[in-house]
Amino acid sequence: DKGTYPFYMLKEVDEQPNVMRKLAQTYLSEHGEPNIDKQLLQAMEAADRLYIIGAGTSYHAGLIGKRLFENLAHIPTEVHVSSEFAYEQPMLSEKPFFIFLTQSGETADSREVLVNVNDAGYPSLTITNVQNSTLSREATYTLLLHAGPEIAVASTKAYTAQIALEAILAKALGELTGQIIAQNFNIRQQLGLVATGMQAIVDEKDKLEEMSSKYLLKTNRAFYIGRGIDHAVSLEAALKLKEISYIQCEGFASGELKHGTIALIEAGTPVIGFITQAKTAGLTRSNLQETMARGAQTLTIVRESLAVDGDDLVLPDVDEMLMPLLSVVPAQLLAYYTSLNKGLDVDKPRNLAKSVTVE
Ligand code: F6R
Numbered sequence: 001d002k003g004t005y006p007f008y009m010l011k012e013v014d015e016q017p018n019v020m021r022k023l024a025q026t027y028l029s030e031h032g033e034p035n036i037d038k039q040l041l042q043a044m045e046a047a048d049r050l051y052i053i054g055a056g057t058s059y060h061a062g063l064i065g066k067r068l069f070e071n072l073a074h075i076p077t078e079v080h081v082s083s084e085f086a087y088e089q090p091m092l093s094e095k096p097f098f099i100f101l102t103q104s105g106e107t108a109d110s111r112e113v114l115v116n117v118n119d120a121g122y123p124s125l126t127i128t129n130v131q132n133s134t135l136s137r138e139a140t141y142t143l144l145l146h147a148g149p150e151i152a153v154a155s156t157k158a159y160t161a162q163i164a165l166e167a168i169l170a171k172a173l174g175e176l177t178g179q180i181i182a183q184n185f186n187i188r189q190q191l192g193l194v195a196t197g198m199q200a201i202v203d204e205k206d207k208l209e210e211m212s213s214k215y216l217l218k219t220n221r222a223f224y225i226g227r228g229i230d231h232a233v234s235l236e237a238a239l240k241l242k243e244i245s246y247i248q249c250e251g252f253a254s255g256e257l258k259h260g261t262i263a264l265i266e267a268g269t270p271v272i273g274f275i276t277q278a279k280t281a282g283l284t285r286s287n288l289q290e291t292m293a294r295g296a297q298t299l300t301i302v303r304e305s306l307a308v309d310g311d312d313l314v315l316p317d318v319d320e321m322l323m324p325l326l327s328v329v330p331a332q333l334l335a336y337y338t339s340l341n342k343g344l345d346v347d348k349p350r351n352l353a354k355s356v357t358v359e
Helices: 008-014 016-027 038-045 056-073 108-120 134-138 157-176 187-202 205-216 229-245 278-293 320-341
Strands: 049-054 077-081 096-102 124-128 141-144 221-226 248-253 270-275 297-303 313-315
Touching: 008 016, 008 320, 016 157, 016 187, 038 141, 038 157, 049 056, 049 108, 056 077, 056 096, 056 157, 056 229, 056 320, 096 108, 108 124, 108 134, 124 134, 124 157, 157 187, 157 320, 187 320, 205 297, 205 313, 205 320, 221 229, 221 278, 229 248, 229 270, 229 320, 270 278, 270 320, 278 297, 297 320, 313 320
Parallel strands: 049 077, 049 096, 096 124, 124 141, 221 248, 221 270, 270 297, 297 313
Antiparallel strands: none
């Protein structure tokens, strides 16, 4: 039931702070100890490489997961689009462990990979929002996202739930393998900060609607750019805008733009930069300048500690690794308001279904 909300998507965006709290309550003790199946953690610890498999938004959540598993648990991690992996499997390590990210648990492309993984006898984990879904039944282990039903076709709370759960899992693994960075990472406190930060952003709806009207409503092309983890969020931000507003939008590694794609920038093209990582903040700012010099209308989404006068949207500070949980929220709302004010059916964009059960 969407209650007083005009569309499920907005309700689901608003639910994200609670989803963060629910995940912390479910998977962490009051003191932050992980409440996760020991056998699962041991099976992951025994692996020499993690393979994250997903499609669309779930693939994008995997791109953040790679950073979390590598930083916190020091386990090399690859992320693959399921429809590609199924038919062109990369060379595998000796002891692979597979993580399937799938909100619905029914995506045929991802299931095809799991069938092959099971045939080969490799251990696997499905992270899903739907208990007893096909991929949850067929994997060795399952963890539930506890995000509540996601009805809008455009995925929002499942993306942030997947990232938060990957962070909890990476922290637990890192502690098991004795990584100091994991021991010092107070995940319980961080998820609390994330929940509060998300709330502050969803409380700024008017501002985001205004930004959408000013910069996105009348355009047919846009860019989100960033480096590293900000690049990964750019891909998700662009997908959100594409699928519900039908604006052609690319998520781009900001340094790569000048190697060709910058030719697409015209007078007024919106280029939105994510700046949440200290070591690349200056670089992304100069890449934004380069687009501005070609006529782009630039906007910045910046974490507080890196913000300067004139930044367009300032995000509360949480650990750098968890900034995607905050930076994606304004992008979800920009997509929402653009779709809404174009008079489109936000929850049911054309040509799309909620779960894609064909390959
Ligand atoms: C985009 C979106 C899709 C899904 C993709 C995978 O907003 O929802 O890209 O993420 O179809 O679906 P699941 O996660 O159910 O496997």
